[in-house]
Amino acid sequence: MRCSLSAHQFAAGLGAVTRAVSPRATLPILSNVLIEARDGAVHLLATNLDLTIRHHLPAKIDEPGSITLPAKILSEFVAALPDGTMEWELDASSQTVALRSGPYTAHIRGIDAAEFPQLPVLQGGSRVVLDPIAFATATEQTVVAASVDEGRPLYTGVLTEVADSVLTMVATDGHRLAIRQMGVPETEAGTRTSFIVPARALAELGRLLRPQGGDGAGPLSLKLAQNGTHITFELSGYEVSTRLLEGTYPNYSKVVPETAQTTIRTNTKEFLRTARVVALFARDAANVVKIRSEPGMLTLSANTNEVGDNVATLPATIEGEQLAIAFNARYLLDVLQILQTEEVELVCNGSLAPGLIRPVGDDSYRYVIMPVRVAL
Amino acid sequence: MSESAPTRGRIHQLPPSVADAIAAGEVVERPASVVKELVENALDAGARRVTIEVEGGGLERIAVADDGLGIAAEELALAFSRHATSKIDTVGDLARISTLGFRGEALASIGAVAAVEAVSRPAGVGAAARVTVRGAVVTGPGPAPGAPGTAVTVRDLFGTTPARRAFLRQPRAEAAACVRVAAEAALARPDVAVEVRSEGRRSLTTPGSGQLRDAVRAVFGAAAAQGCRPVELEHEGLRVTGLVGSPAVARASREACVLLVNGRRVHQRGLQVAVENAFRGLLPAGRYPLAVLDVRCDPSRVDVNVHPTKREVRFTDERVAFAAVERACWAAVRGSEPFHLALASGLSPGGKELAALGPPAAWAAAPLPLPAPGASPGTGPGFREEGAAPPPRPLGLEEARHWRPLGQALDQYLVVETGSGVAILDQHAAHEKVLYWGFLEGLRIAEEAAPAAAPAPSQVLLMPDLIDLPPQLVAAFPTQASLLAGVGFDLELFGETSLRCTAVPAGLPAARVAALVEALLAEGLATGALSASERHHRLAAVLACHAAVRFGDRLSPEGIRRLLDDLADTPGGLTCPHGRPTVLLLGDRELRHAFGRS
Numbered sequence: 010m011r012c013s014l015s016a017h018q019f020a021a022g023l024g025a026v027t028r029a030v031s032p033r034a035t036l037p038i039l040s041n042v043l044i045e046a047r048d049g050a051v052h053l054l055a056t057n058l059d060l061t062i063r064h065h066l067p068a069k070i071d072e073p074g075s076i077t078l079p080a081k082i083l084s085e086f087v088a089a090l091p092d093g094t095m096e097w098e099l100d101a102s103s104q105t106v107a108l109r110s111g112p113y114t115a116h117i118r119g120i121d122a123a124e125f126p127q128l129p130v131l132q133g134g135s136r137v138v139l140d141p142i143a144f145a146t147a148t149e150q151t152v153v154a155a156s157v158d159e160g161r162p163l164y165t166g167v168l169t170e171v172a173d174s175v176l177t178m179v180a181t182d183g184h185r186l187a188i189r190q191m192g193v194p195e196t197e198a199g200t201r202t203s204f205i206v207p208a209r210a211l212a213e214l215g216r217l218l219r220p221q222g223g224d225g226a227g228p229l230s231l232k233l234a235q236n237g238t239h240i241t242f243e244l245s246g247y248e249v250s251t252r253l254l255e256g257t258y259p260n261y262s263k264v265v266p267e268t269a270q271t272t273i274r275t276n277t278k279e280f281l282r283t284a285r286v287v288a289l290f291a292r293d294a295a296n297v298v299k300i301r302s303e304p305g306m307l308t309l310s311a312n313t314n315e316v317g318d319n320v321a322t323l324p325a326t327i328e329g330e331q332l333a334i335a336f337n338a339r340y341l342l343d344v345l346q347i348l349q350t351e352e353v354e355l356v357c358n359g360s361l362a363p364g365l366i367r368p369v370g371d372d373s374y375r376y377v378i379m380p381v382r383v384a385l
Numbered sequence: 386m387s388e389s390a391p392t393r394g395r396i397h398q399l400p401p402s403v404a405d406a407i408a409a410g411e412v413v414e415r416p417a418s419v420v421k422e423l424v425e426n427a428l429d430a431g432a433r434r435v436t437i438e439v440e441g442g443g444l445e446r447i448a449v450a451d452d453g454l455g456i457a458a459e460e461l462a463l464a465f466s467r468h469a470t471s472k473i474d475t476v477g478d479l480a481r482i483s484t485l486g487f488r489g490e491a492l493a494s495i496g497a498v499a500a501v502e503a504v505s506r507p508a509g510v511g512a513a514a515r516v517t518v519r520g521a522v523v524t525g526p527g528p529a530p531g532a533p534g535t536a537v538t539v540r541d542l543f544g545t546t547p548a549r550r551a552f553l554r555q556p557r558a559e560a561a562a563c564v565r566v567a568a569e570a571a572l573a574r575p576d577v578a579v580e581v582r583s584e585g586r587r588s589l590t591t592p593g594s595g596q597l598r599d600a601v602r603a604v605f606g607a608a609a610a611q612g613c614r615p616v617e618l619e620h621e622g623l624r625v626t627g628l629v630g631s632p633a634v635a636r637a638s639r640e641a642c643v644l645l646v647n648g649r650r651v652h653q654r655g656l657q658v659a660v661e662n663a664f665r666g667l668l669p670a671g672r673y674p675l676a677v678l679d680v681r682c683d684p685s686r687v688d689v690n691v692h693p694t695k696r697e698v699r700f701t702d703e704r705v706a707f708a709a710v711e712r713a714c715w716a717a718v719r720g721s722e723p724f725h726l727a728l729a730s731g732l733s734p735g736g737k738e739l740a741a742l743g744p745p746a747a748w749a750a751a752p753l754p755l756p757a758p759g760a761s762p763g764t765g766p767g768f769r770e771e772g773a774a775p776p777p778r779p780l781g782l783e784e785a786r787h788w789r790p791l792g793q794a795l796d797q798y799l800v801v802e803t804g805s806g807v808a809i810l811d812q813h814a815a816h817e818k819v820l821y822w823g824f825l826e827g828l829r830i831a832e833e834a835a836p837a838a839a840p841a842p843s844q845v846l847l848m849p850d851l852i853d854l855p856p857q858l859v860a861a862f863p864t865q866a867s868l869l870a871g872v873g874f875d876l877e878l879f880g881e882t883s884l885r886c887t888a889v890p891a892g893l894p895a896a897r898v899a900a901l902v903e904a905l906l907a908e909g910l911a912t913g914a915l916s917a918s919e920r921h922h923r924l925a926a927v928l929a930c931h932a933a934v935r936f937g938d939r940l941s942p943e944g945i946r947r948l949l950d951d952l953a954d955t956p957g958g959l960t961c962p963h964g965r966p967t968v969l970l971l972g973d974r975e976l977r978h979a980f981g982r983s
Contacts, residue, residue, distance in 0.1 A: 158894040182894075184844055264847050295823075295842035295891030337844065337891065361845055381891045382843040382873075 010074020010099040012046040014066060016110050017092035022053055022064040024088070025247060027080045028213050031057040036126070041077035043125045046070050046097070054128075055080060060210045061128055062217075063248040074099050075122035076106055086115055128250075129239065135202055137171055137193055141244060145218035146349075147178050147189040148211045150374055153343045155208035156182035166205035166254040168261075173201075179261055180208060185340045186261055186377040205258060206240060210251035214242055217249065264377055266365045270358045271332040273302060274369060275325035277353040280307075281345035283323045287311045288338035290319035297381050298338040300355075302327045311338065333385040334360045336378055344376045360385060413494045415553055416443025416542055417562035422491035423537050424570045424579075427451035430535060433593060434578040435570075439563045440585070442556025443542060447563070450536035455507035458514030461526045464503070465496045465518050492537075496523070498549070499542040505535040520545065564588050565640065568604045569650045572643050572677045575600040597628055601677060605641060609634045609675055616678060618713035621705045623682045625713035629660075630675030632667045632960055633724050641675040644710075646687055648679060652696045656680070659707045663714030665922050666821065667957050669964035676714065680706060723782060723959040726809065726969035782968065785953040790945045797936045799945050806972035812948065813936040814961035819951040821929035821962045824890070827872045828921040842891035843873035850886040851879060852899045858906040859884065865909040869902070872928060876902065893932045901931040926962035 026042060034040045034057065043054040051068040054061065076099050086108070087095070095110040108115045148167075156164035161183070168179040171193060178189045241250040284298060291298050291311035301308045307325045312318030334357055345353065350368035357364045366376040413419055420437060427435045430453025440446040456464055495501055496518035506513035513531025517524045543549040553559055560583045571579035571591040578593025591603040602610035612634035616627045630641070644656045656678075664674045688699040700706045788801040788808060799810040827841035859882055862869075869876055873890030889898050908927050912920040934940060940948070952958045952967065961967055977983075 156894070158897065160894065160897050160900070181847060183847055183850070186847055259848055261848075295844075297842050297891065335842075363845075363847065377847065379845045379847050382845060382888060 010046050010076060010101075010106075011072040011097065012051060012068045012070045013094050013096045014051055014068035015092065016087060016090045016095040018066050019051070019095060020084075020087040020090070022066050022246070023080075023084055025217050026053045026055045026062045026064050027084055028216065029055040029057055029060045029062040030080045038077060038120050038124055038126070040080060041120055041125070042080045042083065043075065043077050043122055045073075045075040045122070047073045047075075054125075056126070056128060058126065059207065059252050060213065061248075061250040062213070063250070065246055074101070076104065076119045077122050077125050078106060078117050078119040083117060086117070135171075137176065139176065139191070139193060141218045143191050144176075145215045147176075147191050148215040148218075150189050150347050150376075151178040151180040151187045152208045152212050152215070153180075153347060154182060154185050154187035154376065155180040158182075162254055163205060163256045163258060165208055166258075167208050167211055168203065168205050168258045170203040171201065179258070181259070181261065184337065184379050185344075186264060187344070188261070188265070188375045188377075190373045204240060205254040205256070207251055207254060210249065214249050217247060218244070264363055265375060266356060266358055266363050266377070268358055269329060269356045271302060271327065271329040271356070273307060273325050273327050273332070273355040273357075274352055275307060275323060275355075277345060277348050277351060277368070279323045280353055281342070283307075283309050283321045284338065284341050284345060287319050287321050288342060290317060291338045295381060295383075296337045296339055297335050297383055298341060299333070299335045299383070299385060301385075302332040332357050332360070334364060335381045335383045335385060336364065337381055340378050344378070348374075413498055413542075415562065416447060416559045417566045419443065419447050419495055419499075419539050419542060420449065420563045421566045421570075422495065423447070423449035423539075424567060426491065426537075427453055427535065428570065428574055428577060430454045432534065432577060434580075436580045436582075437563070437567045438582045439560050440583075442553075442559035443563045444550070444553070444556065444559070445540065447539040447542070448536065450532075450534065452532070452534040455510070455513075455533060455535055456503075456505040457507050457510070458505075458526045461503060461505055461514050461516045462523045465492045465501070465516065465523050495539055498546055499544065500540045502538045502540075503535065504529050504531040504537075506531045506533050508533050560584060569643050572597070572600050572604055573645050573648055573650055573679070597677060601628055605630075605634075605675060609641075613675070614717040616676075616713045616717040618709065618716055620709035620712060621702075622686070623680055623706060623709040625678055625680050625709050627676065627678035629663075629678070629714050629717045631718065632664065632672075632964065632966075634675055635664070635668050635672040636675050637671065637673070639673045642673060643677045645677075645679040646689070646698050647681055647684060649689060649698070651698050653698065655703055655707055656710050659710035660714050662711050662918065663718055665919070666818075666926065666962040667718065667960045667964055672964060674714070674718075678710065678713070680710060682706075719956045723808070723968045723970050724966040725975070726971045782955070782958040783953050785949045785958070785968075788949055790942065790949060793940055793945060796939050799940070799948070801945075801949065803970065806970060806974075806976065809969045809971070810948075810952075811936070811961070811965070811967055812938070812940060813933050814965055815952050815958070815967040816933035816948055817926075817929045817961045818958055818967055819929075819948065819955050820892070820932050821925050822955055824872055824925040824928040824932075825921055827890075828868060828925055830871060841871060841873040843875065843888045844891040844893070845875075845888045846886065850898055852876075852884045852886055852902050853882055854884060854903055854906065856882055858903060858910070861906055861910050864913075865906055868909065868924065869905060872924075874902070890928065890932065893928075897931050901928065904931065922962070929962055 023042065030040060030042070039057060043052075045052040045054075046068065047070065049067060049070060050065040051070075052063065052065045054063045056062070090110050090113060093111050095108060098107045098109075099105075100107070103118070104121055105116050105118050108117065151167050155167055159165060164182050166180070168177075170177045170179075174193045176191050176193050178187075180187050237253075238255075239250055239252055241248055287298050287309040288296070288311060290313055297311065299310045301310075302325070303322070304327070305324060306322045307327075308320060308322050310318065310320040344366050348366075348368045350371050352369035354367050354369050355364060356367070361380055361382060364378045364380060366378060368374055413422070416439070420439070420443065424435060424437065427449060428451075430451060432451035432453035434452050436448075436450045438446065438448040492501070492503075497520075501518040502515065503518075504513050504515045513529050514526040515529035515531070516526045543553075564581050564583050567579060567581045568589055571577070571581075571589065575591065575597045576593060576595040577591075579589065579591045580587065581589040589603060591600045598610050598613060601613055609630055612631045613628040614631060616625060616629050618625045627645075630636075639657065642657055642660055644651055644653060644660070646653070646656075660674050660676050660678070668674065682700075686701045688701075691697050691699050784804065785801075785808075788803050791800045791802055791807075793812070794800050794809075797812060799812050799815070801808050801810065823841075830841075859878065862876070862878060862884060866876065873888065873893075874886065875888035876884045876886050879885035884902065886898060886902065893901065904927050905924060908923055909920075912923050915923070934944075934948075959966060959968055
């Protein structure tokens with residue numbers, strides 16, 4: 010294998026791909042990145058067997074070939090290089106790659122590419138084209154409600170449904186639920202599908218989408234290909250594949266409140282700041298912040314025996330009955346941090362019924378938050 | 386440990402009314418009983434130094450010599466007749482006993498089953514006198530050489546009662562029991578120098594410095610003495626003093642828990658349980674606290690005349706005594722030093738490798754600042770604790786608040802910088818202990834049927850959870866329902882094999898609910914017969930174990946900071962509810978030593 014390519018492009022691609030490398034890989038070779046030079050491009054692949062990220066970038070190929078190299082040292086080396094042309098040459102007998110860029114030369118010992126696990130080749134199923142920025146936002150707003158606890162695997166996933174040109178993403182950990190809808194500009198006629206994507210894979214995808222969109226390179230198309238057990242997201246040289254979670258997602262539609270005994274409207278940033286300050290005193294496991302409606306304002310409070318207590322108010326418009334309710338501060342902060350509208354609405358039906366948080370002027374997002382029962 | 390000045394009346398035969406008031410009973414069961422009686426006599430005689438020798442498991446020879454007041458020649462023979470004593474006169478005296486002995490039975494009983502020689506020389510008298518007793522026949526007194534004080538030698542114990550000998554254990558075990566009895570006496574009276582020789586070898590020497598810690602060092606070793614914390618508490622007229630060992634110096638048997646009531650060694654199950662209760666959640670199964678405690682109260686509040694060997698006493702209010710001991714121990718032990726990680730010292734012989742860490746169980750007691758010697762002996766009752774006691778530390782890990790987290794290792798351990806080194810925390814164990822206290826409180830409130838006071842915070846679930854369980858656990862649910870509600874569960878029966886759950890203890894990850902409910906019901910079934918506090922402990926431990934972050938969970942920097950702060954606020958935070966350490970300290974000094982820096 011002999012080739013040359015842009016050090017800067019390679020570093021960027023490698024940075025994205027290595028997000029799939031597990032810091033504690035079960036197989037030693039999974040700490041490596043598979044690098045293949047063929048067909049006028051260098052192909053990078055990293056996987057932890059659940060999540061796989063592929064990337065290809067243009068290169069001048071003098072002699073095709075492949076090798077796997079340790080992700081960590083390779084990333085550190087190329088990230089430190091100034092931009093310029095980088096030349097690769099593999100010594101097949103020692104499985105060592107010579108990397109040259111300007112005055113720098115490195116020899117990195119690798120493992121034979123033949124030892125890298127064979128990954129299933131995905132056959133294209135239905136495809137949906139999405140706006141990457143909107144999808145990144147939708148991902149961020151739903152992933153936050155997913156569980157990180159493997160005890161109930163379905164809750165670590167995000168239900169993704171496509172029907173009638175609308176994509177719906179849903180996540181819950183049993184205590185809160187996030188629902189986000191977005192239009193699908195291009196779908197094959199009559200596409201109607203539903204699958205559960207691991208939240209972690211979506212979070213990695215979201216990180217990949219953000220800088221891409223920020224490049225000003227124009228809208229990027231994102232495609233979903235599905236074969237039943239896996240899904241692949243494709244965009245400009247990248248492919249993110251993940252195993253899907255199997256099972257029947259709980260029927261979430263019933264828990265979204267449809268009535269509104271109390272509707273509170275307030276400034277999102279102020280609400281976030283107030284909740285953050287008050288939550289400093291919500292220190293025990295329950296992490297409870299109490300919310301009480303007063304005429305024209307909200308009172309937030311928290312107390313912990315060992316620490317003390319903390320009360321704050323913020324102006325709010327209150328409609329309906331007076332409200333006293335308590336939430337896990339974490340659940341409240343999680344949603345307030347990711348809302349982009351200036352104002353937010355909190356809809357409640359008493360202190361023990363589900364609360365609903367939604368951005369004012371944006372009907373595409375709803376966040377249901379279950380109260381904590383305490384002495385109010 | 387006698388408060389009264391060692392003065393002595395004339396030995397005389399007790400009137401029958403007194404004799405009858407004293408329940409009859411066998412005093413001498415085994416060689417250790419002889420040692421106990423003779424040592425008590427020596428202490429009652431005001432000895433400053435007592436020497437005990439044991440040979441042939443005590444069957445061949447037991448010799449106890451003291452430098453006490455001595456017995457006048459003309460009283461020496463009378464001392465061997467039953468109910469002959471100098472310690473009490475009237476029945477009324479029984480209610481005011483301040484000496485260890487009083488029944489007037491010991492010497493007579495020993496004389497009945499062994500050959501006894503007593504040599505005594507009262508202070509200020511020029512010569513000693515000797516009597517010998519064999520088969521209850523007293524010979525003497527006659528003149529004999531002897532130092533001031535009394536020396537009693539017992540030979541051929543149970544020689545005439547082979548049936549009794551048949552019940553004894555191996556000589557080695559009997560000798561060990563003799564040493565133990567002497568050691569307990571030494572612990573009870575740190576102001577008396579006690580020397581024990583068993584089979585010709587010296588097995589114990591206490592300095593008689595008056596410092597309990599010195600006696601503990603002699604009996605249990607230097608590490609134990611260092612790991613002990615002073616106990617001092619008054620509770621409803623009872624005063625509990627002594628030393629109690631931190632969890633790091635706990636023992637594999639209950640023998641290291643020496644309990645005294647007004648200076649008298651007692652084997653009181655209730656008080657023993659009180660000490661162990663204070664250590665609940667601090668010791669792993671099979672480990673028992675090390676403690677030397679004296680409970681002082683007005684003699685009228687305790688009846689010592691319950692048992693011929695005075696092994697048990699009876700308090701007028703047992704609960705007060707129990708509470709006093711439990712609180713006193715807890716107050717002392719909650720300030721225990723965390724465990725230190727023991728580093729093997731120095732470099733390996735090859736000089737290439739660093740000394741490896743000690744074995745996994747290498748928890749060492751923390752070095753405690755030792756008190757300055759020479760404190761003036763106080764006159765108050767109970768143990769006089771050393772002048773400069775270690776600085777009071779209200780909570781074991783309060784300083785964790787000031788520790789600087791360095792990060793998480795292997796998603797299992799937290800590594801932090803302390804003021805004087807490095808600490809490694811087991812994240813699961815630490816979090817478990819933090820949660821344990823919250824749950825324990827919830828259970829207590831639920832049991833006391835005052836849930837309105839402060840219900841445990843309860844997270845309402847988005848969707849009801851159906852929990853499938855074995856039928857016997859579902860059947861047990863109604864009896865456990867209030868307890869489960871007390872910690873924050875909303876559960877109701879749903880068919881024969883499941884429960885419907887609509888709310889869970891706040892802070893509990895949703896994914897673990899089913900496993901936890903099952904574990905709680907199983908534990909509740911298993912612990913139904915236990916005392917309420919023990920049951921609460923077990924249930925809270927189960928809850929905490931399920932709710933805590935797991936060994937292997939990644940924690941955020943804020944999460945780590947918070948865990949440290951919470952641990953600082955947690956009483957007894959140095960161990961998990963099962964008694965394993967949460968924190969291992971590695972001091973700068975130990976590290977320097979291990980790295981070969983001077």
